Amino acid sequence: MGAWEQLLSGAAGCATSCQVRALIGDSWARCAEGGIDASRAEAPMMAEADTVEEIGRASADLLAAARRSFASIGSLLEGTGAMLVLADHEGVLIDAIGDQRTLNAGMDIHLGIGGKWTEEAAGTNGIGTALFAGEPVFVHAAEHFCAGIKGWTCAGAPIRDPLDGRVLGVVDLSGHPGIFRPHNTVLVAAAAREIEKALAEQQSEERSRLLEAFIASAPNYRRGDGLMILDRRARPVHCANIPCEVSGRFPLRGGPTLGPATGKAAGFLDDLTRALPPDMSGCHLTPLRLDGALRGAALVLPAPARPRKAKGGDPVEEAAAAILGESPALREVIDIACRVARGDEVSSLLIEGETGVGKELFARLVGASRPAGRYIAINCGGITRELIGSELFGHVAGAFTGAAREGKPGVFELAHGGALTLDEIGELPLDIQPFLLRVLEDRAVQRIGDSKPRPVDVRLIASTNRDLRAEVEAGRFRRDLYYRIGAVSVRVPPLRERGRDAMLLLEHFNGLIADRSGRDPLVFSAEVLDLLAAYRWPGNVRELRNLVERLHLLARTPRVTPAELPREILNPGAAPEGAPDGGEAACVRPAERAAHATASSFAEAELAALRDALEAEQGNLTRVARRLGISRPTLYRKLDHHGIRRTFQ
Template sequence: MKRGIDTNQMKTGALPARAPMTTGLVLDSIDYDERATMRAWENFLSDAPQCARDPVQVRSLIHDSWYRSATGGINAQGVEAPLNSNRDEIEYLTRANAELLSAARRPFASLGPLLEGTGAMLVLADSDGVLIEAIGDKKTLHDGMDIHLAIGGKWNEGAVGTNGIGTALWTGEPIFVHAAEHFCAGIKGWTCAGAPIRDPLDGKIIGVVDLSGYSPIFRPHNTALVAATARQIEKALAEQQQEQRTRLLEAFISSSPGYRGKDGLVIVDHRGRAIFCNNVPNGDTTEMTDGPIEPGRGRWLMNLPASGSDSDLAKALPAHLRSCHVTPLKLDGNLSGAALVFPAAPVVSGVAVINRAADKQLQAVTSMIVGESEKLLAAIDVACRVARSSGVTSLLIEGETGVGKELFARLVHAGSRRTDNDPFIALNCGAITRELFGSELFGHVAGAFTGASRDGKAGVFEQANGGVLSLDEIGELPLEIQPFLLRVLEERVVHRIGDSRGRPVDARLVASTNRDLKQEVAAGRFRSDLYYRIGAVSIRVPALRERGEDALLLVEHFNRHIADKAGSEPLRFSSLALDALQAYRWPGNVRELKNLMERLHILARDSTIDLRDLPWEITVGNRDGATMHNDNPAAMLEVPVCTFEDAERQAIRNALAAENGNLSKVAQRLGISRPTLYRKLDQYGIRRGFL
């Protein structure tokens, strides 16, 4: 039978007979009034919002935890924690926390016999508050089963409200929760003191050690006891990690006779975290910046494959680490880490690195392009070649909206930089009215036209002198302006509007477009001579649906980035959710995926994302685009398409229907500017009120 508290007991503040309490009890200099705490709890449950503004008379730590418990949907009448008794899952938990269990073995073995007959039990929980070890007084261990204070029981605040384990996990500090301070009625007869255990390598909380028993065992120094035990476990973990670090270094030395002392070296452990850095900038600090040559100790770098083969290990490297040499490191026949060697004289695309500062910038930008697919890596390779070439003065980047074309433009800029002051100027041609194109591109002198600046103005070509000019949506450039752009590219001289004097410019042009410029040329909307001038070297950035498992890498990347920025833990994804994300066609590409991750971090109901948390178009929409769910107004308008113009026309119709004719929202949904949308509506003869 469960030992809970019935309604009458809660009303009177009485507790079960086997857990007697004394009203107005003073516990070793800490004032605690059982009846007052019970009244505060009852008042809190009757009006939690008011109590949030006017805190009840309990410790602030307890009040804050009660509020989290209430707003998190915890049942205050609960009598037990959730329990997972599945043997396979318990075995998995044991394997996953093998290092933590090993480090706790000695302190638990020394304390276990001392707890017999004391009415206390000592438990170890993982980072999710799930119990993985329990020792102590046999009777208390037996009684703990009634509230699932046993191996497999889940004791984080999100599962059972205020308690020593869950609240220690939340606060990150040693704490105690005594009797009526618990949120759930069924555990108010217990007292507990918990202390978090942190990984010595990266400082993350990986578990909790907790002393629990019926309320008479309470002493303030119980908290000091568990804190000391947690420090012992952390010390044992540090010793284990130091031993592993030494063994991995020995394994690397024996397997890599060609390593040169001046090469950069990073050793990662079995979890893909850097545990040794040599000749790597900032390698001995935890304040790190992204990039293949700046990992710091404790930083997560990669996931090691289960197979341990050289080929699988090479594939597991993130794209920004592909320039290094990777070697698997095995201990006792098992893959236990890897060595990443960065040659002192790196070679990129067959061109030796000469400008070290530019190379560092190039690597930093490359690290921002997340993915491992062959198409993406091929595009990165071309961009790096162009960046390092002095003979290529212009580049055309083609790709759908949202694929990250601007990152490639910045990649070219990073590799082309000669000084830290080389500018990068970006201009979106789709956001400029026809009348202002000439002034924005080439500049004007004072009084050149009505509304001209009194002092004149330099155009973007002059502003980009010595650096890179990025013209996005160049397909929107009016026909009458295109000859002037071609002339500037040919002569490297710009004439401001209203000025006969030419001004020399030395700027590399990177043009990008989401349109098929060949078709635009054939339709007479884009000059062929300009197309061949800017498109001598071109890059096609692949759509996300063409990049295989890159979608999952981007999910992980944005998940960690958003979590780090918010100071929270990354979300977890069920296998079904990951399958759905992998299968989705991503019409909005990387931008759509990033927006989805930001939305999930804001709206997710808990830390694990399942199918129910994903938008309907990902979970039930047909990913081939042939049919869509009938409750989507845009879907009912879709028809089979044959040409690019048909597809574009239909996309605009769908967006208008979905946004009820709101042009600002339509432009945002399509990823284009309002002026571009107006031109498209005029081009296809579409009116908002008649679809």
């Protein structure tokens, strides 16, 4: 008391001369410098009940972890004159148990739920000083800074987060001076360790549940992808295939923190996306919910789209490595094409697929097994009807008006010993088709105007975006030629059937174009990634690449928002212009497209698309997500956003 009175009177060196403990002297100095009123009779109280209630919800995990310890200790404190209190990281009391008379007396100084006991609020005390020191402390009677609290003794110990060591709160034993024992500090330190152990068990269970939630909603996740499961404070709780220098950046500066009980955070994924470094812009974020509440996110860094290096300079492997994608549908087509390329039993191959899927890459793959420099490709739809015969088969001098004076070899002769691709073979005039069939059957070509056959050894690769079988039935393509070129055929899947390949290609083209232009890659917001994942891509890979080039050219900032996207991507409920007529390209029935076209906003169009898909798939959410081209967590978020009850399987 003498040292305290000297301090208040302004005397120097009072703590040293009066033998006050250094811990207490330092705390008193902080209180005096901070302008704490030493005559205070109580700690401040959080005035509004809803504020206290919100603080309790925010500390739900800490309260749950302390429940077991408080239950076992609390029953032993009745009649002892002691109470046990729990404070959060801001020194606000969130729980109190113990001797009832002491609990009642504690309310006189606001030592109860809602009282704020930091040093800045209540001066030197067992809770606030333990928070500041980060270690167990006791403050006895006159060692308190504020006069009204000197009739109490307390011992407090900080509770640390087992994951990152951050102080989450304080457990404190308080009462009138008669309860003071030196080992009170040991008691609260042991209680703090028990609470930390319970917190670790909670975090381990939540980590497992978050991982299970991700696995259940990520059918396209590949073993080689980098995976980081983040908790609600954007801290990694599980990592796979993530370099230490990447995981070491978390938690992210500026990243969001979710309320643990409500599980709500406005723009959580957008905030997280904005906080990501530019070199992680290609990652995909998925919200993770537990018991209906948002509890974290999964961050997937797609594995580099195969540097599949050829063994010993194998040209087929090199050509296969140029085809980016990991979806099972695409890998199956690549496997067939590689087997055809390496075999001599098949002399022709038909490649079918929509415009923009990359048929030319498969043609080059199959042709790669032939000698270098012997690969020729022509587009049958880009040559006039009058010249197509001459281009294919060649001509002799004077064969027709305008013929080359010395004659000209056709592409079959030029490709001798190699491979020839006839792109868009469905455009080949009907009257030319018998001559092509003869070349394939006889393995010899006759130039126009010549009777001499010229042997050719050519592997023919035909490609088309038409349904050649339907063309045969309509009489526009010869049946015998169709069976000759289609002995082995492959269908290159459209981008909408390739799962997460769209995100891999987005990352690839983003980096490629950025390197070419000497700029940093674009950063895509979570909403943009969701829209791109849901889009049907009628123009396939070519459309995706064109979009990335357009964004690099026109985006106002390096961070791409939905406002930068074309109208057809913002309105996924409407059938994209130029999409195939088949059912696989549409997520709404033709009779309903007019209704979708009148949607006045993206939200209305999205709601219509969700309802249509739910009806079409009879409420099966797995098939609905697949139909819309989005993940199940994204589907759940959209259903919740639109108020659609998830009563389906």
